[in-house]
Amino acid sequence: MDMQRVFVNEPKLDGNERKYLNECIDSGWISFEGPFVKRFEEGMAQLTNRKYGISVSNGSVALDTSVMALDLGPNDEVIMPTFTIISCAAAVVRVGAKPILVDSDPFTWNMKVEDIEAKITKRTKAIMVVHIYGLPVEMDKITELAKKYNLHIIEDAAEMHGQTYNGKPCGSFGNISTFSFYPNKHITCGEGGMLVTNDEALAERCKLIRNLFFQQGKRYVHEELGYNFRMTNLQAAVGCAQLERIEDTVEKKRHIGHLYTELLKDVQGIQLPVSKKEYADNIYWVYGIVLDDELNIDAKYMMENLSAKGIGTRGFFWCIHEQPVFKRMNLFVGEKYPVAERLARKGFYLPSGITLADEQIKYVVEQLKVCLSNAMK
Template sequence: MNPIPVNTPLFNGNELKYLTECIETGWISSEGPFIAKFEKEFSQYIGPKYGVAVSNGSAALDIAVKALNICTGDEVIMPTFTIISPAQSVVTAGAVPVLVDSDPITWNMDVLQVEAKITPRTKAILVVHIYGLPVDMDPILQLAKKYQLKIIEDAAEMHGQTYNGQKCGSFGDLSIFSFYPNKHITTGEGGMILTNDLALAERCRKLRNLCFEPNGPRFVHHELGWNYRMTNLQAALGLAQLEQIDHFLTIKKDIGNTYQTQLSFLTELGFRLPKPSTAFAHNINWVFGIVAPGIKIKEKIVEGLAKEKIGTRPFFWCMHQQPVFQNMGLFKNESYPVAEELANNGFYLPSGLGLKQEELVRVTEVLKAIIS
């Protein structure tokens, strides 16, 4: 019986053709024609004027935080329920993450809690769209305008998702994407920063390239940046993937619909499935998550699936419960019960673009057998 990994990417377009072109022409490093083309076409697809390709999504966050001059003593409001990357970028800049709990329905940050967290030290709101549904952006945009705050929009998981018809990744002063292999579009590793602000775009380009001075002596530096460049090979792969984005979104929709139909009985047993839609978006099913009615039940299901060689992943662990941040003295005595329940009881099933129909059927049949 072959294993079913939690994610399998799909390469059935021009990936090999474009990669071969890179090798045959010798353009394999961070200089090459595919980089500018990928930046242009991805930014046009999402909406903002400028794209800056980088080495990964975490690099994009590091650059975004520094480009907005967020530094020691500043506060950034963000969800506690997310991958560690956004909080890490804030902390390593010397700033303080100020956390909010999750919405129990969408699993995103609870936007109704944000305003109470704003202080004179607040510099930005870092929005992270989670798992398939977007954050309710209108209240965030209103607060940013009211308090003159910047918005960093983490749309790493939201390739092709919309909020009220407008693409996610087009709302932030700076928005970031990831192209890790489990994303709708992958470059192996890789990321992108999008913005409508030319000065910010140029600032991000400088920061990704060790802060070389565009008009000065080449190896004379006036500030520190990073080597966070994307390679021409990665950009070639990303461009081929972008050409198939509509097809990829359809595949994800079909996977989500099958899981929703086959596993709907779980809701009667106290499980929570992803919400198919909200007033402002349909779920694009980046992953198909399940919240079990208790951690022991979750663990038994995960163990049962593993015995049948079916991969799963736990949900994100809350930022206020991360040992690394607790050891820094952050988030003392803070509690976020909705996020804690998601982190403890949530897991997701195989959801990759390369998931075959027979594998999807096997996952649902095995899960039903475990539950029964």
């Protein structure tokens, strides 16, 4: 087969996106004040069985907002995985609190729940749960620890639109839970984020934080410093159209994951994603693979070879404790998390977007096999 171009992700925008955007333009409601914002917030709250949805401009500031809304600050500690996007730790560091890191489970790639309790101190105020790549964290154990030690749960469900844990929606477990709508997410509006909660006071505080602490009746009198984290009506319109198809998106993602697994199950030298646990079937937000240690190559080498074949890939998260910006702050000095470090160096993901055709998946697998074979020589 001739070389073709397969992107790591392409959003699918062939539902009501154009119709709803035209409604925004025709009505003139393109700002945060438009009706699609409230509609999207209510839709995400319904999807996650929550009372309140609070839209923001992206998933990273959703984390910032959650940390500020919970009033975390200096001398507070927040337990989180080291194997995650930097936004999680950045939100904690920005308020002067300290991230306390946990290594990864080598099979699910999520935070190793068994290591959390030993990290809890008198300064611990919250556990930040991050569901990684397709399988949720074991939330029963997290909720038990939070109750035992009176801790908040911040649930980062950025990659889990439509996923469940023991039948309950991801995004329904935290005191406050967050989502991202970046283009590679199951629901996208280009950029955008959402917080969901059942706590009315938390919801109201999130609304104030995201909107410069404008107050009812005295708009330009500010009791605190807030931020402009608002989502536009244009973004929300796209989000509403995407939300309408979430079940079909999840079904397509699982089809992609199952086909990759079927085609790769006998291939030597790689670890495939866990297809299911007793609490959830993998949603395959992305289809990640991890190279065996016996292969004297890293993910970067394999990604470069696949790129030469026209195949887009992306590396796994780089560990929080190895981030140069945090090293310059003298954070995490001497800390080592071997599983997460291995995932960061040996892991990457294959094209996984919902526009992906079966023939493209087969092409990716064929070229991956060639690259692996060459690496083993």
